[in-house]
Amino acid sequence: MINVKELDPRVKLTWCLFLILTALVSQSMVQNGVLLFCIVVIEIMTQKSLQRLKVPAILLLLVGSQILIINLLFGRAGTLLFSWGFLSIYSGFISAAIMGFLRISVISLGAIQFACNTDATDIAQMLIKWHVPYRYAMLVPITARFFPVMVNEYKSICDSHSVRGVPCDTVMEHIKNLPAAMLPLIYRALRISNDASLSIELRGYGRYDTRSFNKPIEMSTFEGIAILLIIIAYISLLLYTVFL
């Protein structure tokens, strides 16, 4: 069995781009359905469960319901089914909503699968292979490192406001209290970035054009062929969509 995490990031990126670009170009519900099926199969094969996709799936259902409402109220494809005052419902709204839902599912889940299965340092190395200076490429793992730090900072700020009795029950109160939550986070971010950048600069960041990596990435022949096959598949699908 192939360990997806161990694959070269370039293979995974090519597959991810294949999914996204196909979903954007394709007008076929079947094609999008097949792509979504592929994502689910890969997830089951690598993770033995769909747990990781649970939260994104809930969000997608939420967005999907918005697409459904918009198409129901404003869609004009198909035949008129019902009309009352300014409200007109056409038969094409269901297929348009399903198509929209499939497309956003492929685009989102494909990208999430890539992000979950690819180490941030591998992405940095991939960028270095593409001649991006390492000072810039290393910003990818730095983002991964500081994400939980800033989320914790935000939680502390929220706790602080909560105990200060800042009301946060209604939507209006949430909106009103946004500056109180965001400004301390901005100030904290400015302080942390000052400390972090001084700390890394004093540890030789950017001193040479290259740097060493614990696990250097190397593409195998098999992975190269896989990339080629994915590109060929995409071109074929594109030609099929345009000309047929």
Added chain:
Amino acid sequence: MESMISIDIKALVFPEEKEAALKNIKLDIKKGDFIAVTGGAASGKSLLLHTITSAAPKFYPCAIDGTVRVADRNVAEIPLCEMADYVGYMMQEPQNQMISRTVYDELAFGVANMNLSNGEIESRVKKIMSFLSIDDFAHRYTDALSGGQAQKVVLGSILTLKSPVLLLDQPTAELDPKTSAELYRHLARINREKNVTTMVVMDKSKEVLKYANRVVVMENGTMKECLTVDDYQNKYRTDTKIKNNLPIRVDRETDIVRLNGASHLYKSGIVGCQNIHFTLKKGDFTAVIGQNGSGKSTMLKLIEGLLKPTEGTVELFGTQVTKKNISQLRRRTGFLFQNPDDQIFCSSIKEEIGYVLKGKACEEEEKNRKIQDTLEFVGLKGWDEVHPQRLSRGQRQLLALGSVIINEPELIIADEPTSGLDEIQSRLVLEKLATLSAQGKTILLVTHDLSEAKYFANRIVVMNQHQLILDFKADEMDEYTKALVEIELLEGEAI
């Protein structure tokens, strides 16, 4: 002995500032010296280290009249990214300085930038891990480390660079006494065994004095004097500890806080605190002490309703805390966080202090009077329009205290309010809490500093491994020395 650092600064001036931030500093540090730097707030201690790293002026633009030499090279001529050959620098907040997700990658970060071979990197990292006894968590995520572990990792990532000079800015200000002592022991070993010249900005623990050979005293941006440790201790000895001499009147009949067998288990399965039975009487000034991770903060969060007890109950002002009444109960309490920056967001001190008065049925004149009184109380009168972020950390903590007390809370909970502050700033914050206590407020103070607990509170409770294990009068602390040593809160000596 060979000179390692030589500082000769006539003046260091920041743009748009009239006064020099540093002036007339002449200091020569020999190879293998262990220097402690001390001084009041804004005396220039940190800035002095920045002139050695050359961060001032390269990172913090300023004009320097004078020179700083390290290992006989003028630092002005060395690019910042090459300074690692000369100095290793460590700051107060370790989480801000770690840049990698795993401990191993963090330790290897600097040496990987030096383009060394993977074999050499691995060998250096393993040696340092063994030296600092952190072999066990090589593959742990850096954001999951405790304060002490994180500080060791930051130190390790600097040591792998093998710089001949180590500069540390209050490295243990946020650590508990045991972890702090352990870190200083490591620094002493590095200094002794590897002959690394070390310069440490002293925090209030003064642990560094056990190992330093000289003390540099800074005052108003200049070097007041450079003394041997003995001379420093003789000259600056504080025979009597700063004490709370104000009366603490406790009303034994009224319960302000009551925890009835309260426990909290985090979703991740980690125990926060277990079976806590605790009562805080009206007027009490109680200190909660314990090591990092002993459950102190969880206990406070239970009291404030930020966490729900998974077992037992919590009562505030005689009422059981529920989701429905917590907002009302919180109006009667004030919570001072460890990091003042969690709550400060306004663009002026006056606005920040008066924020909670917004929307309250109160005359504008009355509001202004309250704001001015509070500003005076926290020592920030006349600073109304200054941006809070321009204040020192100690002043920001006082501002946070002001914004809490303006609401006239009956109970003030302070979660390590002196963490990260130096001795003078800590004393200011504690004295304000003592004044509030004398005015009849109930105070619950969480601290790492045992002397703060002993000299300011009337009662001490001790947390260990998520449980409340001791509860005694503050003036009886000496009788509990053995117990405190056993749980490693003390290092076998009385305060």
Added chain:
Amino acid sequence: MEKEQALVKGNIFKTDTKSLIGGVIMGIVFVIACQITGQIDDMLPTGKMGMYLINGTVWAFFTALITLIYKQPGGIIAAEVEALVSVSYSPLWVSFIFANGIGTIWVSIIAAKYDMTKWSHHILAQAGVCILGNIIVGIGMLFIFGIPVNVAIIETLITIGVTWPLATILTKKVYEAVKKSGLVK
């Protein structure tokens, strides 16, 4: 001419480590802010119709603020961090890549030309961010969500109309507060 170019370049670019790391960390704050405001919008009727007005305002505000603080490439780094991390909560992330990028470049151009002290400077900066950004997001909604063209146009126009003035006020106020704080020079 050479000197003039150098001056313009100096105004647009800031490639020191502080700006790069600042861009990343502020980019994360940008993500957090967008997630929170997205949730607020979801509770509002306009959000249920696909018009993210609060989120759009905060998006335009952060795009401009970070660019003003860190210039380029800090601004574009923050913008793309937000766009790429938004994979986890918005299917429109593909259009954010372009919208954020163009927004930050526009602000850089305006900031290179003006000193950003007057309201007119911020109005102009936000004009580009809100108009260009929302048009791109509108196109994204059209292709990704598959919503009708007239709906996409109306939603885009309403979003521009609401976010432009609000984001202008926010950016000017907060930019001045940040400068006053002394945390950025």
